[in-house]
Amino acid sequence: MTPQARKRNAPYLLLAPAGVLFLAIAVSALMMVRLSFGEKTLEWESWTLANYRALSEGVFVTGFIRTLRLAVIATALVLLLSLPVSLLYARVTSRMVKRLILFIILLPLFINQLLQSYGWISLLGPTGIVNNLLVGSGIVARPLRLLYTETGVIIAMVQLALPLAVLPISSALRNIPASYEEAAAILGAPRLRVLWEIVVPLARPGLWAAFLLVSSFNISAFVLPLLLGGGRVTTVPMLIREQMGPLLNWPQGAALAVVLVLLTLLVQRIAGLQRRGGTRT
Amino acid sequence: MLQAKVTGVDPEPGRGPRPDVVLAVENLTKTYAGASAPAVQDVSFEVRTGEIVALLGPSGCGKSTTMRIIAGLEDPDSGTVGLKGREITDLPAHRRNVGLVFQDLAIFPHLTVAQNVAFGLRMKRLGGAEISRRVDDMLRIVELPPETFRERMPGTMSGGQRQRVALARTLVVEPDVVLFDEPMTALDRRLRDRLVIELRNIHKRLGIPAVYVTHDQESAAALADRIAVMRAGEIIQTGTSLEIYSAPRDLFVADFFGDINCLPARVVRDAGGAMSAVIGDRTIPGIVTGISEGDALLCIRPGQLSLSSRPSERALFPVELRSWHFDAGVFTYYVSGQGGLTGMTKDIVVTSTKPAPDVGSGELWLEADVRDLQIFPS
Numbered sequence: 001m002t003p004q005a006r007k008r009n010a011p012y013l014l015l016a017p018a019g020v021l022f023l024a025i026a027v028s029a030l031m032m033v034r035l036s037f038g039e040k041t042l043e044w045e046s047w048t049l050a051n052y053r054a055l056s057e058g059v060f061v062t063g064f065i066r067t068l069r070l071a072v073i074a075t076a077l078v079l080l081l082s083l084p085v086s087l088l089y090a091r092v093t094s095r096m097v098k099r100l101i102l103f104i105i106l107l108p109l110f111i112n113q114l115l116q117s118y119g120w121i122s123l124l125g126p127t128g129i130v131n132n133l134l135v136g137s138g139i140v141a142r143p144l145r146l147l148y149t150e151t152g153v154i155i156a157m158v159q160l161a162l163p164l165a166v167l168p169i170s171s172a173l174r175n176i177p178a179s180y181e182e183a184a185a186i187l188g189a190p191r192l193r194v195l196w197e198i199v200v201p202l203a204r205p206g207l208w209a210a211f212l213l214v215s216s217f218n219i220s221a222f223v224l225p226l227l228l229g230g231g232r233v234t235t236v237p238m239l240i241r242e243q244m245g246p247l248l249n250w251p252q253g254a255a256l257a258v259v260l261v262l263l264t265l266l267v268q269r270i271a272g273l274q275r276r277g278g279t280r281t
Numbered sequence: 282m283l284q285a286k287v288t289g290v291d292p293e294p295g296r297g298p299r300p301d302v303v304l305a306v307e308n309l310t311k312t313y314a315g316a317s318a319p320a321v322q323d324v325s326f327e328v329r330t331g332e333i334v335a336l337l338g339p340s341g342c343g344k345s346t347t348m349r350i351i352a353g354l355e356d357p358d359s360g361t362v363g364l365k366g367r368e369i370t371d372l373p374a375h376r377r378n379v380g381l382v383f384q385d386l387a388i389f390p391h392l393t394v395a396q397n398v399a400f401g402l403r404m405k406r407l408g409g410a411e412i413s414r415r416v417d418d419m420l421r422i423v424e425l426p427p428e429t430f431r432e433r434m435p436g437t438m439s440g441g442q443r444q445r446v447a448l449a450r451t452l453v454v455e456p457d458v459v460l461f462d463e464p465m466t467a468l469d470r471r472l473r474d475r476l477v478i479e480l481r482n483i484h485k486r487l488g489i490p491a492v493y494v495t496h497d498q499e500s501a502a503a504l505a506d507r508i509a510v511m512r513a514g515e516i517i518q519t520g521t522s523l524e525i526y527s528a529p530r531d532l533f534v535a536d537f538f539g540d541i542n543c544l545p546a547r548v549v550r551d552a553g554g555a556m557s558a559v560i561g562d563r564t565i566p567g568i569v570t571g572i573s574e575g576d577a578l579l580c581i582r583p584g585q586l587s588l589s590s591r592p593s594e595r596a597l598f599p600v601e602l603r604s605w606h607f608d609a610g611v612f613t614y615y616v617s618g619q620g621g622l623t624g625m626t627k628d629i630v631v632t633s634t635k636p637a638p639d640v641g642s643g644e645l646w647l648e649a650d651v652r653d654l655q656i657f658p659s
Binding site for chain 2: 177179180182183184185186187188189190193197198201202
């Protein structure tokens with residue numbers, strides 16, 4: 001190779017280590033796709049569409065609908081909540097306060113999901129702290145059923161996914177000069193108008209990144225529904241695990257996985273079209 | 282005889298609001314948390330109908346803070362801001378009808394030129410056709426033909442064009458007063474001169490009073506009707522450019538407004554009780570007022586000095602020519618004092634449109650009219 005060619009290609013060598021990892025994931029994904037067309041006990045030799053046809057069964061359909069519903073609700077809540085938090089983080093000037101906010105936000109990422117789930121169990125139970133506060137202050141007469149319901153699962157999913165949203169959004173917000181907001185205010189825009197007309201459009205790259213991360217994360221939620229659902233909240237990842245583990249039906253699990261991934265991509269694609277349409281008034 | 286004239290600070294206390302006063306800033310004080318000194322200290326000034334007032338001073342003098350308080354972006358600790366007779370000190374920024382052209386222009390990058398200019402009009406809830414008409418009119422005033430520039434994105438435009446968009450956006454909502462935050466800083470000489478002329482024309486045409494915040498004395502003098510010189514949070518002197526140049530209140534102001542030579546001198550009281558200035562071995566009577574005995578500085582502008590080969594009654598003392606250059610019609614000479622002028626580290630600067638006498642090894646004398654000498658305490 002000529003020296004020039006070597007120089008041109010040199011940067012791509014830096015991709016090599018990550019590329020190896022990516023390759024491993026890609027290969028195993030491809031294997032999963034192949035598996036989905038196989039038969040139980042004859043996984044690599046057979047070819048069948050039975051696993052895909054089985055997806056029309058009630059338990060699977062319910063699982064997909066529930067998974068998507070939980071993910072959509074949780075993602076929407078996360079994005080809504082993360083905007084004021086990100087704004088606060090981006091605009092606060094005191095370095096101490098900034099670090100404190102960042103620490104609180106990132107906390108869920110430091111703690112094992114399993115341990116967090118046990119924490120939620122004690123928080124959300126009928127005699128847990130949340131209910132004690134609500135009943136004790138008189139807001140409700142009887143403790144709310146939060147644990148082992150979809151509501152409880154969604155609450156925990158939102159808390160866990162929040163840092164994934166706050167980081168890219170506050171990063172995008174930091175790149176918006178304060179003078180833009182000040183200019184809009186001086187031109188007559190009240191605070192909310194400034195946010196809607198100037199901040200949100202300019203933060204769009206960050207919002208999009210947050211959406212991708214959070215939606216992927218929520219659709220693949222496994223531990224939280226497993227521990228906090230009490231057996232009543234069954235998501236597709238849990239069904240996959242059931243097929244892969246106790247039921248030893250790898251091809252069925254693989255088919256579920258493939259469809260889940262395709263659905264995720266579809267959801268994100270639809271949202272992407274919405275985004276590119278723009279909100280120019 | 283020259284007195285150190287104090288032009289004073291507007292307005293006179295105790296008078297009611299005058300009808301031609303558009304913006305009245307009174308006794309503004311603000312100290313930022315954790316700061317050792319106030320950013321703005323008892324600042325007061327007025328802007329009258331059709332006037333441009335400049336807030337001039339070095340970085341950190343408080344001019345930007347004052348401007349931000351007027352705009353509503355900061356709250357003062359005390360003091361008031363009045364606009365067209367009503368007090369706006371407690372009003373949020375979006376209700377003040379003040380215009381502000383930012384230093385970085387703050388043009389919204391995701392909107393077209395027309396959308397940028399229309400922004401303030403939309404906030405006033407005007408109709409679409411009316412907005413369109415006003416936007417086009419204003420674009421023509423700032424010399425950005427609407428047909429070409431309406432749909433352009435700001436990112437594709439030059440700095441000068443973007444500045445006009447910022448101007449159009451600010452003026453189209455017809456604010457009661459416009460604030461300019463150092464608009465010339467990023468421009469080169471030629472663009473700056475052009476912009477000064479354009480701003481003056483637009484200002485004359487629209488008649489909106491303005492406050493021009495800058496550290497650049499030249500553009501302040503070219504643009505503003507009156508200048509308020511600020512330092513360390515206070516207004517030191519207010520007046521026209523000529524007033525301040527002729528009678529600067531202190532050395533800081535004198536030095537800010539163009540080159541000035543300062544010679545070490547002493548103020549002494551003679552037998553008869555009169556005050557004189559002593560420089561080197563020359564005593565100059567009758568030019569000292571309001572300064573007590575002691576060390577002082579005798580200051581004079583380069584253009585007020587001249588050089589001659591023979592001593593006359595205008596001669597101050599002999600000097601030696603160190604170097605000189607010629608540029609655009611002006612000779613600049615650097616001379617050093619002899620005969621007892623100790624303590625001078627810099628050369629004295631003399632400017633003239635005529636060449637200095639050719640003296641060979643002869644004497645060279647520094648001349649001036651003693652009435653042009655200004656004296657400041659050291």
